[in-house]
Amino acid sequence: MAGDNEKKLVEEITSMDVDFAQWYTDVVRKAELCDYSSVKGCMILEPAGFAIWEMIQNKLDRRFKDTGVENCAMPMFIPEGLLQREKDHVEGFAPEVAWITHGGYEQLQERLCVRPTSETLFCDYYERKVHSYRDLPKLLNQWCSVVRWEKTTRPFLRSREFWWQEGHTAHATAEEAVERTEQMLNVYADFCEQELAIPVVKGQKTLKEQFAGAIATYTIEALMHDGQALQSGTSHNFGDGFAKAFGIQYTDKDNKLQYVHQTSWGMSTRIIGAIIMVHGDNDGLKLPPHIAPTQVIICPVMQKKPGVLEKAEEIREALKGANLRVKLDDRDKNPGFKFADSEMRGIPVRVEVGPRDIENGQAVLVRRDTHEKITVAIEELPAKTAELLEIIQADMLAAAKAHLESHTFAAKNIEEMENILDTNKGFIKAMWCGSRECEDAIKDKTGASSRCIPFEQEQICDCCVNCGKPASKMVYWGRAY
Amino acid sequence: MAGDNEKKLVEEITSMDVDFAQWYTDVVRKAELCDYSSVKGCMILEPAGFAIWEMIQNKLDRRFKDTGVENCAMPMFIPEGLLQREKDHVEGFAPEVAWITHGGYEQLQERLCVRPTSETLFCDYYERKVHSYRDLPKLLNQWCSVVRWEKTTRPFLRSREFWWQEGHTAHATAEEAVERTEQMLNVYADFCEQELAIPVVKGQKTLKEQFAGAIATYTIEALMHDGQALQSGTSHNFGDGFAKAFGIQYTDKDNKLQYVHQTSWGMSTRIIGAIIMVHGDNDGLKLPPHIAPTQVIICPVMQKKPGVLEKAEEIREALKGANLRVKLDDRDKNPGFKFADSEMRGIPVRVEVGPRDIENGQAVLVRRDTHEKITVAIEELPAKTAELLEIIQADMLAAAKAHLESHTFAAKNIEEMENILDTNKGFIKAMWCGSRECEDAIKDKTGASSRCIPFEQEQICDCCVNCGKPASKMVYWGRAY
Numbered sequence: 001m002a003g004d005n006e007k008k009l010v011e012e013i014t015s016m017d018v019d020f021a022q023w024y025t026d027v028v029r030k031a032e033l034c035d036y037s038s039v040k041g042c043m044i045l046e047p048a049g050f051a052i053w054e055m056i057q058n059k060l061d062r063r064f065k066d067t068g069v070e071n072c073a074m075p076m077f078i079p080e081g082l083l084q085r086e087k088d089h090v091e092g093f094a095p096e097v098a099w100i101t102h103g104g105y106e107q108l109q110e111r112l113c114v115r116p117t118s119e120t121l122f123c124d125y126y127e128r129k130v131h132s133y134r135d136l137p138k139l140l141n142q143w144c145s146v147v148r149w150e151k152t153t154r155p156f157l158r159s160r161e162f163w164w165q166e167g168h169t170a171h172a173t174a175e176e177a178v179e180r181t182e183q184m185l186n187v188y189a190d191f192c193e194q195e196l197a198i199p200v201v202k203g204q205k206t207l208k209e210q211f212a213g214a215i216a217t218y219t220i221e222a223l224m225h226d227g228q229a230l231q232s233g234t235s236h237n238f239g240d241g242f243a244k245a246f247g248i249q250y251t252d253k254d255n256k257l258q259y260v261h262q263t264s265w266g267m268s269t270r271i272i273g274a275i276i277m278v279h280g281d282n283d284g285l286k287l288p289p290h291i292a293p294t295q296v297i298i299c300p301v302m303q304k305k306p307g308v309l310e311k312a313e314e315i316r317e318a319l320k321g322a323n324l325r326v327k328l329d330d331r332d333k334n335p336g337f338k339f340a341d342s343e344m345r346g347i348p349v350r351v352e353v354g355p356r357d358i359e360n361g362q363a364v365l366v367r368r369d370t371h372e373k374i375t376v377a378i379e380e381l382p383a384k385t386a387e388l389l390e391i392i393q394a395d396m397l398a399a400a401k402a403h404l405e406s407h408t409f410a411a412k413n414i415e416e417m418e419n420i421l422d423t424n425k426g427f428i429k430a431m432w433c434g435s436r437e438c439e440d441a442i443k444d445k446t447g448a449s450s451r452c453i454p455f456e457q458e459q460i461c462d463c464c465v466n467c468g469k470p471a472s473k474m475v476y477w478g479r480a481y
Numbered sequence: 482m483a484g485d486n487e488k489k490l491v492e493e494i495t496s497m498d499v500d501f502a503q504w505y506t507d508v509v510r511k512a513e514l515c516d517y518s519s520v521k522g523c524m525i526l527e528p529a530g531f532a533i534w535e536m537i538q539n540k541l542d543r544r545f546k547d548t549g550v551e552n553c554a555m556p557m558f559i560p561e562g563l564l565q566r567e568k569d570h571v572e573g574f575a576p577e578v579a580w581i582t583h584g585g586y587e588q589l590q591e592r593l594c595v596r597p598t599s600e601t602l603f604c605d606y607y608e609r610k611v612h613s614y615r616d617l618p619k620l621l622n623q624w625c626s627v628v629r630w631e632k633t634t635r636p637f638l639r640s641r642e643f644w645w646q647e648g649h650t651a652h653a654t655a656e657e658a659v660e661r662t663e664q665m666l667n668v669y670a671d672f673c674e675q676e677l678a679i680p681v682v683k684g685q686k687t688l689k690e691q692f693a694g695a696i697a698t699y700t701i702e703a704l705m706h707d708g709q710a711l712q713s714g715t716s717h718n719f720g721d722g723f724a725k726a727f728g729i730q731y732t733d734k735d736n737k738l739q740y741v742h743q744t745s746w747g748m749s750t751r752i753i754g755a756i757i758m759v760h761g762d763n764d765g766l767k768l769p770p771h772i773a774p775t776q777v778i779i780c781p782v783m784q785k786k787p788g789v790l791e792k793a794e795e796i797r798e799a800l801k802g803a804n805l806r807v808k809l810d811d812r813d814k815n816p817g818f819k820f821a822d823s824e825m826r827g828i829p830v831r832v833e834v835g836p837r838d839i840e841n842g843q844a845v846l847v848r849r850d851t852h853e854k855i856t857v858a859i860e861e862l863p864a865k866t867a868e869l870l871e872i873i874q875a876d877m878l879a880a881a882k883a884h885l886e887s888h889t890f891a892a893k894n895i896e897e898m899e900n901i902l903d904t905n906k907g908f909i910k911a912m913w914c915g916s917r918e919c920e921d922a923i924k925d926k927t928g929a930s931s932r933c934i935p936f937e938q939e940q941i942c943d944c945c946v947n948c949g950k951p952a953s954k955m956v957y958w959g960r961a962y
Contacts, residue, residue, distance in 0.1 A: 038563055038605050039593065042556035047621065050553045072531045075523035075642055076557070076595075076626060077579075082519055095585050098558075100595070102580040103630035103641075112520065114557075114581070114595070124519050140528065145557060145625075149584035160584075161556055 013344070015282050020226040025155070027276055031285045031345050034155040041153045041160035045269070048345065049156075051293035052272055053163060057143060059195050059291065060165065060267065063187050069139045069167060074121040076144070077112040082120045086245040089119060092212020096148045098160075114147040119213065119238075119264055122168035123246035130260060133172055133252050137180075141167040156273035157230075157481050164268035170248065170260040174239065177261035178216075181237040184265040185218040188233035196271070197288040197397040198222050198278050199404050200232060201427070201476055203452030208439055211264075215239040221451040221476060223404045224277035227425020229451050229478035232274055235265035273481070278400050279369075285346030286368055288396050289389040296326040296385055297347045299338045301354030303330060311358050315351060315381060322382035324389070343368060348392050349385060353378075369396055412461045417446050417477070427451065427478045431471040433464035441466050448477040494825070496763050501707040506636070508757055512766045512826050515636040522634045522641035526750070529826065530637075532774035533753055534644060538624060540676050540772065541646065541748065544668050550620045550648060555602040557625070558593040563601045567726040570600060573693020577629045579641075595628040600694065600719075600745055603649035604727035611741060614653055614733050618661075622648040637754035638711075638962050645749035651729065651741040655720060658742035659697075662718040665746040666699040669714035677752070678769040678878040679703050679759050680885050681713060682908070682957055684933030689920055692745075696720040702932040702957060704885045705758035708906020710932050710959035713755055716746035754962070759881050760850075766827030767849055769877050770870035777807040777866055778828045780819045782835030784811060792839050796832060796862060803863035805870070824849060829873050830866060834859075850877055889957075893942045898927050898958070908932065908959045912952040914945035922947050929958040 012030060016023040028034050033049030045053060061071070077100060084090045097113040115121065126138055145163045153159045167184060171177045185202060192198040200220035210217045214236040222232045243249070243259040252258050279286040289295050296319055300312040312328055319326040327347075329338045335352070342350050346368065353363040363381060365374045369392050376384045407426025411417040417428050428448060432438060442465065443449050457474050464471040494511060497504040509515050514530030526534060542552070558581065565571045578594040596602065607619055626644045634640045648665060652658045666683060673679040681701035691698045695717040703713045724730070724740040733739050760767040770776050777800055781793040793809055800807040808828075810819045816833070823831050827849065834844040844862060846855045850873050857865045888907025892898040898909050909929060913919060923946065924930050938955050945952040 035606065035609070037556050037602070038560055039556045039558045042558060044556065044602075044606060045554035047551035047553050051551070053554075054552060070528035070532070071535060072528050073526035073534075073626070073644060075518050075520040075525065076628070077520045077523060077642070079519055097585065098581045098593075099583040100579045101582045104576050104578065112579075121518070121525075125516065125525060128516070145554070147557070161558070163554060 013282060013284055016225065016280070023280075023282070024277060027280055027284055027344075028155045033272065033276075033285075039160075041150060043153075043155055043159045043161075045163065048293070049272065052275070052287070052291060053269055055291040055293055056195075056271065057165075060187075060191055061143070063191060064141055064165075064167065067139070067183060067187065069141050071142060072140050073142050073144070074115075074118050074125070076115055078115055078118075078120055080111045080113065082124060083113055085120060085123070086213050086242055089213035089242075093117065093148075096150065098147050098149055115144075116146055116148045117264075117266075118142070118146075118166055119168065119242060120246075122264075123242050123248060123262075126170050126260065127246050127248045130170060130248055130250050133250055136170060136172045136250060136260065137176065138170040139167075140169070141165055156269055156276070162268050162270065164266050166264060166266045169263045170243075171262070172250070172252065172258070172260065174261045177237055177239070177263050181216065181218055181235045181263045181265070184263070185220065185233070185235040188235070188265070188267055189220050192220060192222065192232060192271075193397060195288065195290045196275055197290075197393060197400055198232070198274055199397065199401045201452060201454055203454035203476065205234075205452060206439060206450045206475070208436055209450060211236045213238060213241060215241065219452050221427075221478070222274050222278060223407055223427060223478070224274070224481070225280065225403070226277065227407055227479075229427065229476075229480040230270070230274050230277070231451070231480065232271055233265070233267040236263060238262040238264070278403075279396060280346070283340070284344030286396070287346035287348060289348045289393045292346065292348050293325060294327045294345075294347050295324050295389055296349045296351060297342045298326065298328045298351045298353065299335055299342065300328075300330065301335045301352055301357075305355045307358060308353070308355060311378075312353055315353065315363065315378065318382050319385060322386055324382070324385060339366075349388055351381070351385070367392055369399070410458075410460045411465060414442065414445055414465050417442070417448070417465060421446055421448060421479070425479075427476050429458065429460055429474055430465040430477055431460050431463060432473050432475045433467055433469045433471040434473055435467070438464055438466040442477065446477070447479050449480055451476040451478050451480065494763060494765055497706065497761070504761075504763070505758060508761055508765050508825075509636045514753065514757075514766075520641075522631060524634075524636055524640045524642075526644070529774070530753065533756070533768070533772060534750055536772040536774055537676075537752065538646075541668075541672055542624075544672060545622055545646075545648065548620070548664060548668065550622050552623060553621050554623050554625070555596075555599050555606070557596055559596055559599075559601055561592045561594065563605060564594055566601060566604075567694050567723055570694035570723075574598065574629075577631065579628050579630055596625075597627055597629045598745075598747075599623070599627075599647055600649065600723060601727075603745075604723050604729060604743075607651050607741065608727050608729045611651060611729055611731050614731055617651060617653045617731060617741065618657065619651040620648075621650070622646055637750055637757070643749050643751065645747050647745060647747045650744045651724075652743070653731070653733070653739070653741065655742045658718055658720065658744050662697065662699055662716045662744045662746070665744070666701065666714070666716040669716070669746075669748055670701050673701060673703065673713060673752075674878060676769065676771045677756055678771075678874060678881055679713070679755055680878065680882045682933060682935055684935035684957065686715075686933055687920055687931045687956070689917055690931060692717045694719060694722060696722065700933050702908075702959070703755050703759060704888055704908060704959070705755070705962070706761065706884070707758070708888055708960075710908065710957075710961040711751070711755050711758070712932070712961065713752055714746070714748040717744060719743040719745070760877060761827070764821070765825030767877070768827035768829060770829040770874045773827065773829050774806060775808045775826075775828050776805050776870055777830045777832060778823045779807065779809045779832045779834065780816055780823065781809075781811065782816045782833055782838075786836045788839060789834070789836055792859075793834055796834065796844065796859065799863050800866060803867055805863070805866060820847075830869055832862070832866070848873055850880070891939075891941045892946060895923065895926055895946050898923070898929070898946060902927055902929060902960070906960075908957050910939065910941055910955055911946040911958055912941050912944060913954050913956045914948055914950045914952040915954055916948070919945055919947035923958065927958070928960050930961055932957040932959050932961065
């Protein structure tokens with residue numbers, strides 16, 4: 001069992017049942033994912049946190065490119081006049097942007113904001129680049145950071161600067177824009193399930209929660225371990241609204257001038273918060289093998305005994321040869337400390353190997369997700385470890401799915417909603433008449449906001465949970481980050 | 482030979498002998514590497530340009546990681562007080578930073594600048610993270626954009642925002658910092674030679690040209706086709722200057738407090754300007770195969786004839802199978818246009834295949850660098866193309882080396898320097914006494930600045946070219962971008 005040092009280390013993490021928010025902060029800090037900076041509200045992505053983001057970038061970027069998307073880089077600044085071009089958009093973002101007023105010692109003639117999102121820059125570019133139907137579609141994306149001047153901030157979940165990707169597309173027809181909006185939402189949902197082991201609910205945002213300037217916003221919503229929801233990726237259909245504001249027109253095959261139809265879609269470092277809160281436990285972080293920067297850590301036992309470190313290095317090379325991401329912890333620390341440390345950092349599989357194991361030609365694999373120990377012949381380690389990683393990936397998704405299902409409830413009226421939210425935590429499926437008044441009232445009474453109108457609809461009952469009028473829309477509600 | 486369309490297309494690029502600056506701009510624009518934006522002095526990296534940067538990032542990042550470097554992400558803002566902490570550093574950068582004064586509708590209590598470089602942020606972080614000798618070395622890097630409020634700008638070469646990587650390390654001893662500074666300069670030089678086919682001169686900057694806050698700046702200097710120099714990567718040794726300004730201390734093995742020793746090193750999108758100006762010709766861009774996003778383009782001839790497109794697709798799959806980056810140009814354009822287009826975009830190898838070729842079971846490989854045509858049996862295409870790409874890579878490096886050597890001259894006095902610069906263009910090796918006065922005078926008289934004191938020294942003569950006093954330092958001088 002755990003040694004003294006291990007206990008001590010683990011005790012530094014607050015139990016999630018005692019204080020979930022503190023548990024979250026503890027995991028972020030002890031696993032060295034993220035540090036506060038001297039810039040209020042801005043965070044530092046430390047190497048362990050950034051390595052997860054790099055894994056996400058690689059895998060998501062490949063999926064984008066498979067759909068024909070190309071990367072580019074836009075300026076980080078937007079002139080005030082350009083931001084104001086689309087009315088709804090500027091209203092949505094102007095209150096929370098950072099303004100540049102001086103370059104060197106000189107005052108600028110026109111203020112520049114630091115991009116909170118880049119629709120206006122892409123529109124400005126497309127206006128210059130799109131002339132004929134042959135120039136369409138435009139399928140561009142950029143990986144960058146954006147700035148929104150938030151009042152309250154939390155690591156990964158909300159900060160004044162965050163890292164993300166933003167895709168911006170322009171199409172000849174409205175249908176193509178709808179298709180692309182759906183396609184990218186599906187890319188996000190598949191990515192979350194397959195790589196992050198996070199099941200999501202797919203649906204459309206209500207008008208109230210829609211992106212500034214969009215005609216439809218699609219979203220994927222995930223459920224955290226504490227029963228709170230987290231919006232994990234969004235895909236917006238702009239119709240031709242931006243095209244009209246920016247004059248983005250092309251001549252079609254009949255030589256007629258037409259406006260383009262546009263979309264945008266984004267996923268951010270916020271998703272790392274979801275990984276922490278969906279999978280983590282009281283021992284710390286728990287990373288899905290597909291995106292774990294280190295999948296396997298080798299912890300030698302009694303490493304000063306002759307032959308132990310040599311054998312551990314041999315095992316490392318064998319695992320590397322099987323294309324696994326592996327590290328050897330040969331620090332001068334006792335095994336108990338190393339075990340707890342590897343668990344806190346969420347490494348999916350630990351290999352323990354000591355003198356007795358070596359004598360017997362074997363090693364012990366320890367699963368991070370279940371703590372199960374499996375004795376394996378050393379020559380079988382590469383194959384068995386690769387296999388085990390896939391099992392862990394599948395089991396983590398199954399566990400997250402089970403949690404999502406057991407924490408999704410149906411309610412027929414507002415009292416039921418309140419009761420459920422007070423006793424259980426999670427998503428509530430309930431009918432809604434479609435009015436903004438009822439949406440606001442439900443939020444006021446229960447603290448739950450509309451997460452989405454899911455694509456998979458059910459008829460829970462016939463009436464809106466708030467006003468009792470006939471209702472045909474089923475909505476996922478939840479308290480959210 | 483070239484068809485009408487081809488001629489027309491090629492004529493759009495100004496000849497480099499007529500106007501090199503215009504040739505450069507033409508290539509940048511026609512190859513769609515980079516576009517101007519509505520933000521004065523800021524550029525848009527278009528997909529073709531960004532794809533080159535992605536190749537550079539991948540290859541350089543792997544080289545960094547092989548030396549133990551980890552990636553992270555720092556905030557893009559620096560509070561004014563933090564920027565001012567190191568005296569020389571703030572003096573160097575304050576005149577050219579952009580200032581944030583407002584967040585949303587509120588004025589900030591302390592102004593923030595957009596990072597021109599991030600030494601101060603890394604120092605602030607290291608001050609909190611480094612306690613013991615066990616925490617050292619710290620070897621961090623970030624890929625990001627930085628902002629310097631330049632007056633005059635040119636695509637890739639000088640813009641208000643540019644993309645780069647900045648590595649920042651902290652070490653226990655002065656020796657380790659020197660070693661790391663040299664190591665990273667060698668990484669850059671090797672990368673330029675092996676991947677970009679650009680030979681460089683390695684050396685140390687004079688005090689005048691040194692980075693603000695450094696005790697030594699190492700540089701790699703490349704020679705463009707017009708004989709002008711381009712600083713292509715720098716590596717700085719800070720000694721313990723920043724450590725003292727920021728209080729970055731650790732306890733050593735004897736439990737004594739010590740200051741760390743630091744380095745930083747960077748390479749930027751500027752290097753894409755070097756690729757253009759070292760390799761390009763009057764047909765356009767010429768990309769070295771190792772970093773060409775598309776290495777091979779297949780241009781079917783008479784593609785409407787039955788079987789031609791099918792065979793072209795078959796060839797594409799075969800080349801993909803050999804791990805080559807390949808595209809098929811099946812646009813409804815004539816071959817002449819496609820040939821010229823592929824040359825303008827710098828794709829290293831073109832495969833031409835038409836009905837007669839197919840009948841004979843062969844295709845034609847055309848080298849972008851030499852325009853040489855090679856007839857190859859279709860089944861041998863994957864192996865032959867892979868081989869040819871390596872030959873092109875080597876030949877491009879050899880050609881660039883020959884240009885560098887034939888454009889490097891020795892001068893014994895200032896008249897010789899002026900004569901050479903007026904008749905030939907390139908680097909001039911000349912002796913220097915070491916005084917700032919002579920360095921300034923040489924610049925005034927010849928327009929050539931000191932590029933570096935090369936690590937490989939020669940004794941050209943015994944006296945400084947300007948003052949005639951005894952001189953032991955040989956300096957590379959050149960007119961520079």
